[in-house]
Amino acid sequence: MTRSTKLTSKIRNLKDYHSRIINNVIPQPTGIDAANTLKYFSQTLLSILKDVPNIPAESYGPRQRDSVRLSIFPNLNYSGLYHAVLNMIDLVPIVQIGQLELGEAVLNVLGCLVPFLEHELLDSLPYTVASTLAIFPPTLHKDTIDLLCSNLLPMTLGFDGCVEPSYASESAAAIITMVFQHTDNGSYHSQILECFMSIKRDIIKDILSIIAYGPPSARAPAANLLFYYWPQLNPSLSDRRGIHYKYSAWPPVLCQRENCVNSGNCQAVKMCLNPALAIHSRDKPPPLYICSDCADVLRKDHSEYMMDILLPMSHVSTICENKNCKSKNNATLSTCFSIECACFNGNRPIRYCQNCHEVHHASQQGIRHVYHLSIPVIWSCTPEMQRYLMDAIISLLKEAQPLESKRSLEMGEELRHRIGEEDDMFEVEDAGERKLLSRYGIWLLVELCKPKDDIPIEILGRLLGMLFQWFDATAYLPDDNVGNALERLKSEYITNWLKEVNKSHLEVIVSCLLPHPVEYARVGGFWDTLATRTTQIKEGLNCFFCLVPYDIITFQVNNTGFRLIQNILLTFFLTVIY
Ligand SMILES: [Zn+2]
Ligand SMILES: [Zn+2]
Ligand SMILES: [Zn+2]
Ligand SMILES: [Zn+2]
Structure with a gap:
């Protein structure tokens, strides 16, 4: 035959x-x-x-x-x-x-x-393999993630930063969501994300979309990892109180060479995509991963095939890692995942300050590196990115809302969790931890949405509407770590931001507080439920009273603030009467 x-x-x-x-x-x-x-x-x-x-x-x-x-x-x-x-x-x-x-x-x-x-079949394979995480026995999770990260993704997406979108690159958010949702091992989470960070330039968009639209069990790791890899988004780097996130590095790939000098017990440092090297592999399909001793042996014939591989990013520096950095301001804003830069940092992704980033990424070669910059302020983002960022902030602020209202809101989701295998995982995750996630939303709001003239008021109004619901949801916090961490944000951090909004867009604040706010400001809290008109007015008034202690509209000069409060209250009473 x-x-x-x-x-x-x-x-x-x-x-x-x-x-x-x-x-x-x-x-x-x-x-x-x-x-x-x-x-x-x-x-x-x-x-x-x-x-x-x-x-x-x-x-x-x-x-x-x-x-x-x-x-x-x-x-x-x-x-x-x-x-x-x-x-x-x-x-x-x-x-x-x-x-x-x-x-x-x-x-x-x-x-x-x-x-x-052929390419077309290959393109959908990463997502198909990731979706097996939902139905295969959990003991296979490690094999699945390894297959994705050390084989499928590098083989299908290559290393040009996915400038040309393909089905595989567009499914990044869905693949990462699958991993976050169906595995609770932090090292798998960092492994899949760092894998994508090394091959896809605009991965930040995918992370924000998971925070904005993903299931609860994927939102939390996405938010934690966003602030882990982009520490510049954290306004109080020194204040680590209450940050519970602990990074777990993924295990290194071991040498796969048939006659490995170290009997295969040694960490691989190089990878060969080319199938011509398969003959040196034991039972693994390409790419072939080899340790440095084996690389020395094979270098004679195959040096042009080998490329260095990245190691886990177990440390995310906040100061420039370029050894010859001479900048006065050496705070980091870029992370390069291309090996040409990472090799200066022991093959770990390297963090640069503004100046060093420009120096390394201006040349013809450097332009093509896969690096990640900070998120720009929301007003200068593309419309697509604006939408993701706004919805991510809203989704994070909603984490502070009591679970009952989320239950009715996301019935399908919650029900699946209660009968599914993740039952335990979701129950253990306590409400405090969830509420604390909302702090990330506040940070993104204050740092990236600084008010100024000539900005789309629909975005500002929606963010304000949600922020006021957040004040309502966090009005009665327990006197514990979580409660104190959130309360601390209100007294200065948020109030200073609101003062700025007050100066430039008082009318938007007022329009959000009225009994019948504009459409775009109806977000979060009771707006997500099927509340009656009466409940809406009651809840609206309640929300308004939650804001009073924080002087949100009274820091006006000439008592205009008091007159405004009077007017808003009057409108509420008139609405009730009619
Ligand atoms: Zn070896
Ligand atoms: Zn050979
Ligand atoms: Zn520098
Ligand atoms: Zn670079």
């Missing part, structure tokens, strides 16, 4: 397993039967890779790969195999015996298929 006919008949076996399991036909194949067939495919694909002739490194960029693939691999039904394997994913949670074996074999063969697939 030729390799091609054998492959076809084995694909037919897979389809047969699938229909017998789905239709409950006796005898039922076990997960182990299906896994053994899948192992045949992995071995076949690996053996093809080991026969591959030497491909010049420069002809194996992400764009040339399709033509390389056609010219060097035997003509087999790879896409047929790919679809048959994808079909097996749904079987993993329903087979009685061998779930783990089947899940593992599916992930394995998908990894081996990567060099053989």
